[in-house]
Amino acid sequence: MGYDSAGGGLIDTRTGMIDRTIFSDQAIFDREMDLVFGKSWLFVGHESQIPNNGDYFLSQAGREPVVVTRDAGGDVSVLLNICTHRGMPVCRYDKGNAKRFTCPYHGWTFSNTGELSGVPLNSEGYGGKLDRSKWGMIKARVARYYGSIWATFDEAAPSFEDFLGDMAWWLREFMMGPDGEDDGLEVIDGILKNEIPSNWKFGAENAAGDLYHDVSHKSVQRVGLALTGLRTRHTWDADKAKFRMLNITFPAGGHAVRGNLYDVAGRDYQSQWGANPEVDAYFRDAHFARQKRIGERERLLNRGGVVFPNFIYNAANRTSVTSYVPRAPGRTEIWKWIFVPKNAPQVVKDVMRHYLLRYTGPAGMVEQDDFENWGSAQIGAESHLARRLPMNYQLRLGGHAQWAWPEPWIGAGALVDEGVSEHAQRIFYDRWTEMMTGQPQAFRREAAE
Amino acid sequence: MTAQGAPTVTTPTAIASTLKERVEDFLSYEAELLDERQFDRWLDLLDDDIHYWMPLVRNFEHSRPQDEYSRQDRDAAWFDEGKPTLTQRIKQIQGGDHWAEEPLSRTTHMTSNVRIVSATEDEIAVKCRFLLYVNRREDEVRLFIGKRADVLRVHGDGFLLRKRSIFLDQSKMLFKNLTTFF
Known part of the structure; x- marks a missing residue:
């Protein structure tokens, strides 16, 4: 039974029956990543993991790798741990303290709030025309709730309080x-x-x-x-x-x-x-x-x-x-x-x-x-x-x-x-x-x- | 193990002359007891004050090698306990109702690179490498490889295990469960 043809028929909570394919089907899984995980607020960690400004740790927002940082002003960012140039994780340590992350491939450098702060060959290779403001790390919306830290990459998702x-x-x-x-x-x-x-x-x-x-x-x-x-x-x-x-x-x-x-x-x-x-x-x-x-x-x-x-x-x-x-x-x-x-x-x-x-x-x-x-x-x-x-x-x-x-x-x-x-x-x-x-x-x- | 022809542990100590041979023999005997599921006899080899510890392994930058293993007495760990709870774990396995070990896993413990780091009349510190192969049900395989630091306490003609620190060469646990002893 394919998901598209079955519509919502896989689940019938009125009769208490659930099709087993929701646990095993790759197409359903792929849709879950977009429609469930992609649209939900997801827990990524706790404030006590980053007590000091500059602290960071790696986490997961569903299947997506993220780095959770506390910047110089004490604010918390959740950044997709992916270089916008070639896709390398820019941070490879479970935790630490850093003002910036430099990609190990070509050296694109990002601040701990995700802005692209340095690009090798910026003037001679890109003619100084690379718009750095468009190539920062992908940033999640962040909610801090009594010590817990939550993130979503969905701009259309409701507020965290409404979600709860x-x-x-x-x-x-x-x-x-x-x-x-x-x-x-x-x-x-x-x-x-x-x-x-x-x-x-x-x-x-x-x-x-x-x-x-x-x-x-x-x-x-x-x-x-x-x-x-x-x-x-x-x-x-x-x-x-x-x-x-x-x-x-x-x-x-x-x-x-x-x-x-x-x-x-x-x-x-x-x-x-x-x-x-x-x-x-x-x-x-x-x-x-x-x-x-x-x-x-x-x-x-x-x-x-x-x-x-x-x-x-x-x-x-x-x-x-x-x-x-x-x-x-x-x-x-x-x-x-x-x-x-x-x-x-x-x-x-x-x-x-x-x-x-x-x-x-x-x-x-x-x-x-x-x-x-x-x-x-x-x-x-x-x-x-x-x-x-x-x-x-x-x-x-x-x-x-x-x-x-x-x-x-x-x-x-x-x-x-x-x-x-x-x-x-x-x-x-x-x-x-x-x-x-x-x-x-x-x-x-x-x-x- | 009672099947005909299956190996059975019979001798707690072999005839060994040097301290190193006696230590190696102790470690082999202990491994045999685990592999032959003689868990109560294995418990008998543990000092009442044993500390059995397997830290977590983390990925840190090269300048922080001391942080690779989680800290003793403070941080999370895979195991951090003494004899009373090790005894509980064994009782859990022995009941036939601990589904994660029912039926029991087949295990083979190998130790090598045994080196006596220090020895007094009472205590011997030993380092070694281990390889633990686990096979259970139809097709489950787990392979654990790493380093171990043991402290043995001299006890009569033999030894008791006073402390065991297990440093696994794995960060994320690559398997669903840690139901075996090291």
Whole structure:
């Protein structure tokens, strides 16, 4: 089934069926690069990676290589890391400090804000007529949001705030320290990068709201990972307060949050780092400070989610961001940033760093099983026989999710499903279809009614 | 490994006269235990205070060679842990429900260029090169090559591994998972 002939027919979130070719077809992948990645705001990094003027680091905006810089005035630029002359990446170091970048091929030189500042043979070779203002590096629009840095190369894209919609609060809340202080995180130096043999969407949809894949993580649950003293991988498992598990989605943008909505406001702290009393004391203080700072929204524990299309975050003491870099239909690079609270004592930073390094990435005792399973799912996406059947996304299908959740602070644009459900994945693919076809999808029509 | 004719580790120490031969024999024995999936016996060779560390590898300009590997005790790393969590990793592999190692990978560890850097009555610092070949399921292949710096603690007639630093010749991890020990 070719994409053009099928139109939006590959995805039917009303019936919960998704054609497997969206994970394996090269033509669909190529269109995604233009219509999804080319038109979205994409996470490229964090301000703590470039603390000083002149600092820079390499990153990816989807499949596009970029260099993120802080200039002499402290402003942040995101530049396509491509020489406008012959296409070489002009910066080849993971990070550093530089006022300018000189291409190693013919020596075209660009300032750290992307302007073409020097061209060899400018007068004798170009007769002094080369208009340098037209040959600067391609610059992205940049949004800085509570420490996170985002970019898009699409001049027609909405503002970053409009792109986020009511997801804005939850992204802001993720970027807070555990004590509810805005912009409260810092990156642990070193980005974990690896490559998985799977389509980028398997990881993204998993973060949107796959809440029933404990089969995947059975082994790490059995062994125990969090420092709660229990056999568990999440610190919140030690909190016995009653909660409802919510799949919060924002259909207008395709974003989603997984959260625990605790029944009672102002709940007491229950030890979640029992193996280390000093760390536990920090989190106890932070728990009450957060309640004071953020008010009624403290009832929701933001566990993680997705900013469409490929920004994945894990929250609730597993503070990390994953960016899925699509390389081919069945090949995805994973870039992973791990964060600690910047104002925490060093012992807290150390304990969290160790917990995160054992949790996440290719050596992570949790995520190894994800990478294994998504690689296996790709086999099913590439099987011609299996493609006769769509993939099944019918868990809790049909009228279960609600607009206008009783807690209005969750967001007017939120469509929420409670419990174990594939609702958030359906919303993710609804938004994907909308971007791929330009046709408003089911949930957007429903919201308009 | 129990299949007929398959090799089985039987001797913890061979008859070796020089310190270098004893060190080489220890490293070979340890590698054999891993390759034959005798993980509990491998754990027995680790000092209770072992630090097992594999930094990330980054690309820096020539004037900053010291920054190529991420910093110990501060930065991210592929591995940065002690015996309790190495024991957890082994328990995870042994349960039959850790899908990234189910079925278990086939591995061959090779060590070469073994050189004793310093030796006291208690501790021996050893450098070597390693090659780890991993093959799993039908067609998955991973090849890890790099340098290792080990510290062995003298323990009775043999040694215990006190510290292992693993410097992989890879920046981006070229494979989906790091489920094997080095």
